[in-house]
Amino acid sequence: MTLKHNKKIICIARDILIIELGLIISSLGTAFFYAADLGSSAMATCCDGLHLLLNISYGDANTLGNAVLLVVLFLLNRSYINIGTVLCVFTIGPWVNVFTPMLQGMALSQMPLSIRILCAVGGTILMGVGLGLYMAVNRGFGALEGIVKYARERYNVPVRTAKIIQDVLLVGTGILLGAQWGIGTVIGILFTGPVLQKATQSFSHLLAAKGITAAQN
Secondary structure (H helix, E strand, C coil), X not given: CCHHHHHHHHHHHHHHHHHHHHHHHHHHHHHHHHHHCCCCCHHHHHHHHHHHHHCCCHHHHHHHHHHHHHHHHHHHHHHHCCHHHHHHHHHHHHHXXXXXXXXXXXXXXXXXXXXXXXXXXXXXXXXXXXXXXXXXXXXXXXXXXXXXXXXXXXXXCCHHHHHHHHHHHHHHHHHHCXXXXXXXXXXXXXXXXXXXXXXXHHHHHHHHHCCCCXXXX
């Protein structure tokens, strides 16, 4: 192997580790949503509905939901798909399965409302920060983000509008399937996006300062 080839392999392995760290943080945030039992983010609400409908774990429902969205994204524009997309689809679910029983074992849903709201806020922050780190590596879009990008480029729909429509559809689907919703759902919809945007910008600057840039990918 040439030195250039070895360097490329090392860069890919490094990026995978960074992406996976981001996805672990995001999965912990999702688990906090479920444990607080006040409703979840848009995607988590949809997955909660799948969890109830199919009698499968939250994590398996997350994997199934993301896999379906991955197929949709593939049909719309396969160029958005990269290794980060695949990791996002198939590793968030198993991590949610790890964290959810741990947090539910703490009986967070039985705690005072103020504590449960803090858990929902904490879940929002963790999801935004984790996904921001994953996005900053620039190794492909998540299925949800890819679909929003497609709507913006194909139909000239503003990102904010496309995201709102997407969230409404996901939450509506989850509710129709019997998912729990409430103040946590509102918190997730309103604040995950801003946290994600800020985190992506911050991590992009940090990774660039460390010499980890899209140009090296």
